[in-house]
Each structure stands twice: as structure tokens, then as C-alpha cells.
Amino acid sequence: MFELLQQSLFSGLLVGSVYALVALGIALTFGAMKIINLAHGELVLLAAYMAYVIESRTGWNPYAAIPLAFAVTALVSIAIYLLIERIREHRELNSLILTFAIGVILTNAILLVFASDVRSTNSPLLQDAVSLGSVYAMNSELLAFVVSLLVMAGLWWWLRNSWYGRAVRAVSSNRDASMLMGIDPRRVELAAFIVAGILASVAGVALYTMSVVQPALGPALTVKAFVVTVLAGVGSIPGVFCAALLLGVTEAMTVTLASSALQELVGMVLFLLVLFFMPNGLFGARARRG
């Protein structure tokens, strides 16, 4: 039993890193534009299907699909931004309806093109298990964890050191003041959507290599990202990372100790508990962006 718990703790940590990437995409566009992109989960899913396309057509490693996945998610992300930008009244509320509808359209487009079968990688290399002391992991899980960490480190660097990254934080912090610095908020919002697209493309490809995907997965991913965001409180990257690992571990433990049917439910229970007892999130009071 102890080995089993140890194993699920470890697997949960690995899958959690991908949840962090999904959540950071939503947090980034929310910070810059104060709108919630409900279609973000579908963006991730779209990237996962691009990995499937590349693997099934060429036999290459799914990670080779990242450029294609990025091109597709970036284009869709830009389109979502341009549509949101046209909303003049009650943008916060209307953008929810708009992005929800875009999510439905994307789900059905994926269903139409790729059918409802579940897809996952058939690369023996990625599916090989390696033993690390007393626990095991698939190569794909370890790779996803490392890639996620690298992407998060890159995002952290970008937000701190590049002019565009700083501008994203400035617009998130105080829009009027950011304009007085000479920042054009619309260009910054567009940049945030493109970077969210990059995060979604990596998360999608990683998800495809370590798990199974099917067309209806999008909303579940968006919900997980929400849970992570609420757990983390204020959107600091380390906070989101820890919260995502916590969600991953909780889900994995539930599957081990109870039943895989409860996996999605337990995330919501965690979500409610945190809202009840720590409405500012686990890291809300102290943690800050970046």
C-alpha cells in the first residue's frame, strides 16, 4: 500500500506540471485583459490533436509537432482576441458567452475532423517506464515535467526581463498607469494571447504523450485550470505551479485509494474547500505575480 501511495504521489506531481501550464495560459490572458478565456482548454486539446496528426502521418516523435501546434493555437488565440476586442459593452460578462461558444465550436470541429475515438501516443520510447528508486514513471511523464518546468522558467524570465513581459505585468497591475508609461495595452493584450497560445501548444503536446485525448476533453481542462487558479490565489508562477502539483497529486491519490470515477469530482471538492476556508487561495495573501 505504501508503495502504491508513493507511486501515485509521484505520478500526480508529474501530471500536475502540465495542469500548471494550462492554468498559466488562462491567468495570463485574465491578467492582461480581465476576461476569462473559457476556450483555453480547447486550445490545449487542439494542440494535442496536432501532435496526433504529426505522429500518425509521419511517425515522428509527437514533440516534433510543437511548431505546428503552436502555429494553430496562436492563430486561434489571436482570432479569439480579435473577437473579444470587438465587444464594446459589458466585456467581462459577454466574453464568457463568446469564449464558451468558441469552445463548443472547437470541440465540434475536432469531433468532425478526428472522430470521437480516443487517441494517445504509440511511441514505444515515450511509453517506456523507467524506475527511479522505488517509483516508476513513463518517459513521457518525465519529459513532460521537464519541458513544463523549462517553459515556466522561460515565462517567468519573459515577464521579468523583456519589455513586452514587463508591459503585460504593468497592464495587469494598473491599466491607466501602464498607458502613461507609453504602453499600448491592445498590443500587450495580443502578446498575452499569443504567449497563452505557446503555453497551450506545449501543454497539449505533453498531454497527448502521457495520457489519452478525446474531443470532449476541453471543458475538463479549463475547469482544472480554474481549480488551480483558485487554489493558487494571486497569479504568481510558483504559486500556480504548487497548486497544480497539489491538484495532480490529489487526483492521483483518489484514483489509487478510491476510484477513477471520482477523479474529476475530487478536484471540485478541493476547489470548494479552498473557497470556503481560504478564499484568497493557498498563497493569496503573500504571493505576487512573477
Place this chain on the structure above:
Amino acid sequence: MLEVRGLRAGYGRINVLWDVSLQFPTGELTAIVGPNGAGKTTLFRALMGLVPHQGEILLDGRPIRGRTWDLLEAGVVMVPEGRMVFKDMSVAENLALGAYPQRCRQARARNLERVYALFPRLKERHRQLAGSLSGGEAQMVAMGRGMMSEPRILLIDEPSLGLAPVIVKEVFGIIRRLKAEGVTIGLIEQNTHIALSVADRMHLMRSGKVLLSQDAGSVDLDRLHDLYLARESGQVQA
């Protein structure tokens, strides 16, 4: 020289400014005084393109497009009311953002040295979150951030708001110094006496109009106070 002609601006259906025309002559400090709700802040916000407006804004005689970032590139910089520091960023990051306009990026390190020389306290606190600073320190961050934008024309809105007298003195010392360096300054200030002590020219605004424009040296204080407190109406040019 920065000049506005027939400026009208407001929020939604409510008009705040009614055909305001005034000038900020090069190298001078132009003070704008007046009671709450006179439209002083709206004037600056309209000038910077943060509030929709009609009328002309001329920089050195040429009309400028009302986009905030174009103004910044042209060297028109505003230090807003209430400081508006980026609370969840460090002092150093706040100052770095002041150098966002393309023309200021190269000299960023040099300008930062200059700001730290003027405000040694900011250097001590450069890693501290701006949201945790005192009001006076936050005002220093806001002014330092403005200086990082290498202003030719600096619009400062209520720098003394909510500050202890000793800090106000310090802030106005810096304003004098900037003026001595040749920066054209527009200053909104509720405290008429302190405004007059640094100003070359003074405009009194009330109810969205300029009621009195005078050289700071020859201001009739009694008359100014009468107009300020709405005991008299009318427009006077001296």
C-alpha cells in the same frame, strides 16, 4: 511649448471641460489651481489621451495625435494623481517601466543613477514592493518613474496630496530642481501658496473653465481666493 485650444472633455454624457485654452510655455512652470471638481485632473488626462476629448492639442505649434504612447514618444510625460505606482512590482521594476518609450531605453542605466541620486531612499528600497511604501515614497517612485521617461514636458497632478509637510517640501525641492534643469512643467496643486512659490504662471480653474490667468509674481491673492471660493465670477486676463 504645449498648448491646448478649445478643449472639451468629459465622461460619458457628463461634460467636464468647457473650451479650455491654455499654454505651457517652454522652460516655465505653469500651475493650475482650483477647487475640487474644477476639471484640473480631467484636463491633464485629456491632454494625455486618457479621456476622450475635442479640441486641439499642439506641441511646438504642431497638432499631436491624441494617443498616449505617441505623447510619451514626443516627451510629454505625466505623474498622475494618487501616484498610480505598480503596487505588485518592486521599486526598481516601477522605475524600469518609466523607460518603456523607445527613445528612453538606451539611457536607462544613466537615468536610473540620476533618479537614485535625487531620491536616495528609492535606492535603499529598490527591491521593496511599491505597494508597501509610504505615501511620500510612492510619490517619489511616481516622480522617478516620470523622470525615467526623459520628459521635455512633465505634467504633475497633486504631488502633495496626503503627504506630511516635510515630505511636501522635499517633493517641491525636486520640482524646483527639474525646472532648473530646463524641464517644462505643468503642475496641478490645491495648495495655492506652495504652487505660487514655484510657478511662473498660474491659472485658476473652476467648473471646467479657466477663470483667471496671471503671472505668479503679480497674483492678487484676495481676488484669487474670491474666485476660488466662488464669491465672484467672470474671466480675467492679466
